[in-house]
Amino acid sequence: MKSGRGTVEIFGRCSRLLNKIVLNIEDGFFSQLCAKESDSLLSEFIFFLRREGGRHAGYVAQSGKQLTLRVQNILNLLDIMGHLGLAKPPTSLLLEKNLLLLKLSVLNACQPTVRLITETEKPVPLKIRKTNLRRLPKLNQPKLDPPKLGQTHQEVSEFIKSKERTQNLEVFSRFSHIGRRTLKKKLSDLARANIIKRIADGKKVFYAVL
Numbered sequence: 001m002k003s004g005r006g007t008v009e010i011f012g013r014c015s016r017l018l019n020k021i022v023l024n025i026e027d028g029f030f031s032q033l034c035a036k037e038s039d040s041l042l043s044e045f046i047f048f049l050r051r052e053g054g055r056h057a058g059y060v061a062q063s064g065k066q067l068t069l070r071v072q073n074i075l076n077l078l079d080i081m082g083h084l085g086l087a088k089p090p091t092s093l094l095l096e097k098n099l100l101l102l103k104l105s106v107l108n109a110c111q112p113t114v115r116l117i118t119e120t121e122k123p124v125p126l127k128i129r130k131t132n133l134r135r136l137p138k139l140n141q142p143k144l145d146p147p148k149l150g151q152t153h154q155e156v157s158e159f160i161k162s163k164e165r166t167q168n169l170e171v172f173s174r175f176s177h178i179g180r181r182t183l184k185k186k187l188s189d190l191a192r193a194n195i196i197k198r199i200a201d202g203k204k205v206f207y208a209v210l
Helices: 006-026 028-052 057-082 091-120 126-135 151-161 168-174 180-192
Strands: 196-201 206-210
Touching: 006 028, 006 091, 028 057, 028 180, 057 091, 057 180, 126 180, 151 168, 151 180, 151 206, 168 180, 168 206
Parallel strands: none
Antiparallel strands: 196 206
16 A cells, blocks of 8 residues: 555655754754654655555565654654753644654555565464564664763852752853853753753743752
8 A cells, every 4th residue: 555645745744843853952962863863764764665666565564664663763752852841842742743643654554565464474383473573673762871970060060059040141151161062062961860950931041950
């Protein structure tokens, strides 16, 4: 079964919304991670469309599975960024909705293929099936290792701790000898380590110790 024009339109919306999030994220680490996931999603989708246009049913099912796993990776990443206050509605909510629609559309496109395999293949012993399932490649989930905190992290956290709520501009002013990009990375590391929290108030950004 062909995925149809609807699936391509849904993917287009996903791609545009994901790129919009990439442009609006101040955190360099997550911005690069989202950009990488966006490129991977495009590659997987093109691969899926090419497989779907062929005749081998097994390849279609496998490529569809890889694509849905890639979509789930991005949904997990959105959830993490939402907790950190990096992905803001309504863009993040629209992207989540369209990613779920894309996942459903791909699964629907692969479903007849799965039935075809079941009807045409000869019965395989259960033990062999289990072995084959273990050999299927697993898609790597994005690993967000705990950040390594150093002296600068401690100095920044102590400065924030000395105030009830600190605006990011105050941090930039206090540590003017350090580049803003580096400071943003340090603040992001502290937030990921649950030492400080990021508070958005309109266009202003504040930090406070947890």
